[in-house]
Amino acid sequence: MNPAISTDIAAQLIALLAVLMLVVQLLLVVQRMLLTSIRLFAVQSMFLAGIAAVVAFFHGAMHVYIVAGLTFIGKVMFLPWLLDRQVRRMRIGQEIEPLVNFPTSMLTCGGLTLLGYIVARPFTSLERLGNNTLAVAITLVLTGIFLMFNRRKAITQVLALLTVENGVMLAAVALTTYGMPLVVELGIFFDVLVAVMVLAILVYRIRESFDSMDVGKLTQLKG
Amino acid sequence: MTLLLLLPLLAGLLCLATRSRATWEWLNLAAFFLLVPLAFKVGAEVLQHGPVTALGGFLRADALSALVLILISCVTLACSIYAIGYFRRDLADGRIVEAQLRRYYVLTPLFVSAMLLVPLADNLGVMWVAIESTTLASVLLVTFYNRKTSFEAGWKYIIIGSVGISLALFGTVFTYYAAVGVLGANTHGGMNWSVLADVATRLDPKAMRLAFILVLLGYGTKAGLVPMHTWKPDAYAEAPVPTAALLGAGFINCAVYGIARFDILAVKCLGPQFPGGLLAGFGVLSILVAAPFILAQRNFRRILAYSSIDHAGIMVAALGFGGKLGALGAALHMLFHAAAKPLMFFCAGNIQQHYGTPYFWKVRGTIRTMPWTGGLFLLATLAVIGTPPFGLFQSEFITLSSALVADRGWVAFLFLTGVVTIFAGFLVHLAKLSLGTPRTDAPARVAECPWKLTAMSLVAVATVALGAWLPGPLYQLVQQTAVIIGSAP
Numbered sequence: 001m002n003p004a005i006s007t008d009i010a011a012q013l014i015a016l017l018a019v020l021m022l023v024v025q026l027l028l029v030v031q032r033m034l035l036t037s038i039r040l041f042a043v044q045s046m047f048l049a050g051i052a053a054v055v056a057f058f059h060g061a062m063h064v065y066i067v068a069g070l071t072f073i074g075k076v077m078f079l080p081w082l083l084d085r086q087v088r089r090m091r092i093g094q095e096i097e098p099l100v101n102f103p104t105s106m107l108t109c110g111g112l113t114l115l116g117y118i119v120a121r122p123f124t125s126l127e128r129l130g131n132n133t134l135a136v137a138i139t140l141v142l143t144g145i146f147l148m149f150n151r152r153k154a155i156t157q158v159l160a161l162l163t164v165e166n167g168v169m170l171a172a173v174a175l176t177t178y179g180m181p182l183v184v185e186l187g188i189f190f191d192v193l194v195a196v197m198v199l200a201i202l203v204y205r206i207r208e209s210f211d212s213m214d215v216g217k218l219t220q221l222k223g
Numbered sequence: 224m225t226l227l228l229l230l231p232l233l234a235g236l237l238c239l240a241t242r243s244r245a246t247w248e249w250l251n252l253a254a255f256f257l258l259v260p261l262a263f264k265v266g267a268e269v270l271q272h273g274p275v276t277a278l279g280g281f282l283r284a285d286a287l288s289a290l291v292l293i294l295i296s297c298v299t300l301a302c303s304i305y306a307i308g309y310f311r312r313d314l315a316d317g318r319i320v321e322a323q324l325r326r327y328y329v330l331t332p333l334f335v336s337a338m339l340l341v342p343l344a345d346n347l348g349v350m351w352v353a354i355e356s357t358t359l360a361s362v363l364l365v366t367f368y369n370r371k372t373s374f375e376a377g378w379k380y381i382i383i384g385s386v387g388i389s390l391a392l393f394g395t396v397f398t399y400y401a402a403v404g405v406l407g408a409n410t411h412g413g414m415n416w417s418v419l420a421d422v423a424t425r426l427d428p429k430a431m432r433l434a435f436i437l438v439l440l441g442y443g444t445k446a447g448l449v450p451m452h453t454w455k456p457d458a459y460a461e462a463p464v465p466t467a468a469l470l471g472a473g474f475i476n477c478a479v480y481g482i483a484r485f486d487i488l489a490v491k492c493l494g495p496q497f498p499g500g501l502l503a504g505f506g507v508l509s510i511l512v513a514a515p516f517i518l519a520q521r522n523f524r525r526i527l528a529y530s531s532i533d534h535a536g537i538m539v540a541a542l543g544f545g546g547k548l549g550a551l552g553a554a555l556h557m558l559f560h561a562a563a564k565p566l567m568f569f570c571a572g573n574i575q576q577h578y579g580t581p582y583f584w585k586v587r588g589t590i591r592t593m594p595w596t597g598g599l600f601l602l603a604t605l606a607v608i609g610t611p612p613f614g615l616f617q618s619e620f621i622t623l624s625s626a627l628v629a630d631r632g633w634v635a636f637l638f639l640t641g642v643v644t645i646f647a648g649f650l651v652h653l654a655k656l657s658l659g660t661p662r663t664d665a666p667a668r669v670a671e672c673p674w675k676l677t678a679m680s681l682v683a684v685a686t687v688a689l690g691a692w693l694p695g696p697l698y699q700l701v702q703q704t705a706v707i708i709g710s711a712p
Contacts, residue, residue, distance in 0.1 A: 141390075148386065161382070175397070176413075181348065187352030188351075188392070191356060194356075195359055198381065206378060209370075209371050219375075221375055221376060221460070
C-alpha cells in the first residue's frame with residue numbers, strides 16, 4: 001500500500017474512533033442507569049484500545065500493541081467486571097441522581113466541547129494523528145470532571161474519573177504518534193487498576209458505615 | 224540508590240507475611256534506620272561527582288533529588304520511632320486492635336518507597352506514577368481508624384487527589400509532546416529530565432505554557448495549594464499522627480519537587496515572567512487563605528494542615544519569585560520545614576491521646592500536665608512560624624528579599640501580611656494551650672513514653688541545631704540545589 005494513503009486511512013480511522021469516544025461520553029452524561037453507565041465506559045475504552053491498535057498497525061510501533069492489549073484487558077474487561085460485581089453485590093439502587101438536570105448537563109457539556117476545541121486550536125496544525133483528536137481528548141477530560149461533580153453516587157464518581165483518564169491517554173496517543181515510553185504506560189496502567197480497587201474498598205466501607213453511597217452525605221468534616 | 228527503593232519495599236512485604244506486632248515494629252524501624260545513611264551517601268556522591276545514575280539511567284539523582292531524599296528519609300525515621308509509642312498507647316486505650324496495625328506497618332513502607340522514587344526517577348512520567356502511588360498507598364492509612372469521618376476524609380483525599388493528578392499527567396503528556404517536536408517522534412528520552420533540561424530552550428512555548436498550568440494545578444493539588452487544598456485538613460486530622468506527619472513533613476517535599484522540576488523547564492522555555500507569576504500568585508493566595516482559618520481554628524490537628532498549606536504556599540512563592548535568592552529560599556525552606564514540622568505533629572498527637580480530644584478549649588496548661596510535650600510543642604511552634612533564631616525565619620526572610628529583588632513589591636507585602644497573621648494566630652492558640660492554667664478536669668499526669676520522647680528529642684535537637692549551624696556539606700547541597708532551580712536565564 002502507498003504509505004501516504006495508509007497514513008491517511010489511519011488518520012481517518014483514528015478521528016472516527018475519537019469522535020465515537022466523545023459520543024459515548026455524552027451518552028454517559030445523560031445515562032440514568034448505573035449498570036448501563038459501566039457498560040458505556042467499557043465501550044469507550046474499547047474505542048481507545050482500537051485507536052492504539054490502529055496506531056500500532058499503521059506506524060509499526062510494536063509497543064503500542066501492548067498498550068492496546070492492556071487497555072482491552074484492563075479497562076474493557078476487568079474494571080467493568082469489578083464495578084459490575086460491586087454494584088450487584090451491594091444491591092446499590094439503579095437510579096443515578098444527578099445534581100444538575102439532564103438538559104442543563106447536556107448544554108454544559110456542549111459548552112465544554114466548544115472550550116475543548118478552543119484550547120486545542122493552537123495545536124491542531126501540529127497534530128500528528130487525525131483531526132481534532134486533541135480537542136476530543138481535552139473535551140473528555142473537561143466533561144469527565146463535570147460528571148464527577150454532577151454525580152452523587154460514589155461509583156459514578158469513579159466512572160467519571162476513569163473517563164478523565166481515557167481522555168489523557170487519548171491525548172498521549174494523538175499528540176505523540178508512538179504513545180509514551182512503555183515503562184510509563186505500564187506504570188499508569190498499574191496505578192489505575194490499583195486506584196479503582198482502593199476506591200472499590202472505600203465505596204464498600206462508606207456504604208457499610210453510612211448505609212448509603214451518596215457522597216453528598218459526607219459532610220461531617222468542616223473548618 | 225536501588226537499595227533505597229528496595230529496602231522499604233522488602234520490609235513491607237515481610238510485614239505482610241508475618242503476624243506479630245513486635246516483628247512489624249522492628250522490621251519497619253530497621254528498614255527506615257538504614258535508609259538515612261543510604262540517603263546521605265547519595266548526597267555525598269552527588270557533592271563529589273555531580274549527578275549520579277543507576278539502573279542504566281532509570282534512576283538519577285542531582286543535588287535537588289538528594290536534598291529531598293535526605294529530608295524524606297530523616298522524617299520517615301523520626302515518624303517510625305514515634306509510631307511505636309503512639310500505636311502502643313492506642314492499643315492500651317482500646318482504640319484499635321492489634322490486627323489493624325498490620326495495615327499500618329505494611330502500607331507505610333510502601334508509601335515511603337513510592338515517595339523515594341519521586342526524586343529518583345529520571346523519567347517525568349515515572350515520577351508521575353510514583354506520586355500517584357503515594358496517594359494509593361496512603362489512602363488506606365488515612366482511613367486507618369475506620370470511623371465515619373475517616374472514610375469521608377479518605378474519599379476526599381483520593382478523589383480530589385486523583386482529579387488533580389490526572390491534570391498533572393495531561394501536563395506531562397504535553398511536555399512530552401513538546402519534546403517530541405524537538406527530538407523526533409521515535410525518541411526514547413523525550414520524558415527524561417536529563418534530556419529535557421538540555422533542550423528546554425527549544426521546546427514549543429505554546430505547549431509548554433499549557434503543560435505548566437496543568438502540572439501546577441495537578442501537583443499543586445498534592446501540595447495543598449489553594450483552591451485545591453480542601454482535602455488537606457480532613458486527611459491530616461483523621462489520619463493517625465505518624466501518617467499525618469509523613470504527609471505533612473515528608474510528602475509535601477515530593478509535591479513541591481514535582482512543581483520545581485517543571486518550573487525549571489518552563490523558565491528556560493518561556494522566561495521567568497509567566498511561570499513565576501503563576502507560582503507567586505498561587506503561593507501567596509495559599510498563605511492568605513490559610514491565615515483566617517488558623518486564627519479561627521478550634522481543632523489543634525486541623526490547624527497543622529492549614530500551617531502546611533501556608534508552608535507549601537511559601538515554598539511555591541519562593542520558587543515563583545525566582546532568581547538565585549528565591550531558589551535558595553525555597554531549598555532552605557524545604558530543609559527547615561521538614562526538620563521542624565514533625566515535632567508539631569508528634570506533640571499534637573501526644574496531647575490528643577492524653578486528653579482524648581482534638582479541641583483547643585478542652586486543653587490548657589500542657590506545660591504543667593505533660594512538661595516534655597508541652598514545652599516541645601511551644602518550641603516546635605515557635606520554629607515553624609518562623610521566630611528567630613530558628614531556620615524558618617532565615618528562609619522566610621530570604622524569600623521576602625527575593626520578592627523585593629524581583630520587584631514584586633505588592634506581592635511581598637501580601638506575603639508578609641499573611642505570614643505575620645499566621646504568626647500571631649499560632650502564638651495566641653499556643654499560649655493558652657501550653658501556658659494557661661490546667662483545667663480541673665484534666666486527666667492525671669502520666670509518665671511519657673520513651674519511644675515518643677526519643678523521636679521528639681531527635682527532631683527537637685535537629686531543629687535547634689539547624690537554626691544555629693548548618694553543616695558545611697548540607698549547605699553545599701542546598702546551594703547546588705539553588706543553582707539547579709535558579710540558574711535559568
